[in-house]
Amino acid sequence: MQIESFSTAPLQGVVPSYLYWEFSDDDDLQAFVANFNDLAQGYLDWFNQTPLAVYTSPFIYGPLLDWIGRGIYGISRPVLSSTANLRLAGYNENPYNTVSYNGLFYSTNQTASASNDDIYKRVMTWHLYRGDGQQFTMQWLKNRISRFVNGANGMDWPVLNDPPNITVSGNVFTVTSYDSVAYQALQLCYANSILEFPFQYQLVFITDSFVNDGGVLYLPIALSYPTDPTGLPDGAVWWNGGVISVIPGVIPDPTAPPLYFDFTFPPDLLALGGGNLPLTNPGSGTGQLWNNGGVVSIA
Incomplete structure (x- = not known):
């Protein structure tokens, strides 16, 4: 895998002892x-394959990535936290024997x-990518979100191929995108103020995810799904x-x-x-997707 190119190739072999x-x-x-020469050659090969500034390299991971992120770019590994609140109260709002009559139960769980x-x-990459410029625009936001959601390991992504759906109302930008692990992480990063974003604006996220509609696979919003079989x-x-x-x-x-x-997004x-x-039901209750006469169904 080509990670970095050089106008003059670096030294490929050590001067042997x-x-x-x-x-x-x-x-x-x-x-x-x-053996000494083999070890020295191994170190040289590693440094040639691992330009430290190129953090998207597959050879940079774990503690080395932390060292590069903090030492070169001043960006620490994000800590993502989430909070779930449970409130039980109100007449005829909860099943019997879950909360005392005229009582209130409230709990918070944070991870x-x-x-x-x-x-x-x-x-x-959200912080360091310079190709979009530094002026906040709708296209800047679309590019950043598309690159975050689709660019595995921070790699660049052809953002115009799959832009997110964004609507604006006042200073609120509503982002609608398919459910995915990366999109969930994007929401957590924004909620934890990890991503660089103009303070005078607000992001609201809508997740377009599959729904089990009586055993039929249903998607509320088409987005980039074809709407015509032609x-x-x-x-x-x-x-x-x-x-x-x-x-x-x-x-x-x-x-x-x-x-x-x-597990399918x-x-x-x-x-x-x-x-x-499969063209036949693979087993009721398994949750496996199958083709039921042209309709994707859930076993």
């Missing part, structure tokens, strides 16, 4: 010197965890008024990994298509 002539017939010393390397790198290839999925449908014509591969409702299914979904 060698024995003085009077020790050249000692096999043990020759082996020692050979906090350090982000993984992938999210850390996406946060760094011209779609065999096996492609499309948005049929909310119901996810499959273009016929593909014989499913029995070795294809199964897709499950709980809308962009994943759009990319994979529905051609390899």
